[in-house]
Amino acid sequence: MSSSPVSRSTSRSSQRASGRATPTLQTPGDDVHRLTALPRVATLRATSAKEREVRSKEYQAKAYSETATILRKVNVERENVKASMLDERQRFEELQKMKKTHTRRNWTKRLQNSPFLVDLNAESERIDEEHRVRLQEEARKVKELEAKKEKVKTEIILRALAEENEIQRLREEKRLLAEEEKRLKALKAQEKKRGKELHKLRMEQKKRETMERNCRAQKVFDNAKAQQLRREAERRQALVQRLELKTGLGLDLSKYAVDDNNDGPKTR
DSSP, rough: OOOOHHHHHHHHHHHHHHHHHHHOOOOOHHHHHHHHHHHHHHEEEEEEEHHHHHHHHHHHHHHHHHHHHHHHHHHHHHHHHHHHHHHHHHHHHHHHHHHHHHHHHHHHHTTTTTTTTHHHHHHHHEEEEEEEEHEEEHHHHHHHHHHHHHHHHHHHHHHHHHHHHHHHHHHHHHHHHHHHHHHHHHHHHHHHHHHHHHHHHHHHHHHHHHHHHHHHHHHHHHHHHHHHHHHHHHHHHHHHHHHHHHHHHOGGGGGEESSSSSSEEEEE
């Protein structure tokens, strides 16, 4: 049974190592044999390196193929799960939509004969319109206020940039802010004072109207009372005249004169 070149080279290497330990007599033929064996060892090493590289590439290709197979399988499973979840979600959304439509249809059917439906709808629309108008008005006021603020800021900034002294600029800004605050306070106080005066005028007007009504009522009452007294005096005078005609006696009518301050006749 023949040994491989690698084993022979190994045995020669061991012999050389042992030869170093125990020096032996070397011949010129041994040197020639050693020089011819070196290229074969290099060839064997190159061949083993190529084999390792080929085996590494085969292993990498096999691992890549297995990885690709696993990834394809995982992708297929993920797509299946995703499709299943999408189908389930679509069915759930359709079911919810059907429930919502059914509920809306039932409530519409139940409320179609309601006597409050039209009025409530009109009231709701009116409230919504008022709310929308109020929001628009508030937005317009806020926008105008912001525009005024921006204008004041721009004026202050331009004035500040035109000034060379930084301290003077800060004082001017502070003065403007103080004046604006003072003006706002004055406007607020003026509005408050105007409101009080208006309230006072209204109360005085109301009091004056009440007094005028009372005076008119008193005049009407006095006139009615005077008319009643005159009618009573005329009635009594007519009664006395009838008595004189019946009895033929002269009566002194001054005894039965009517006093304006009393209801009864005034006797002497």
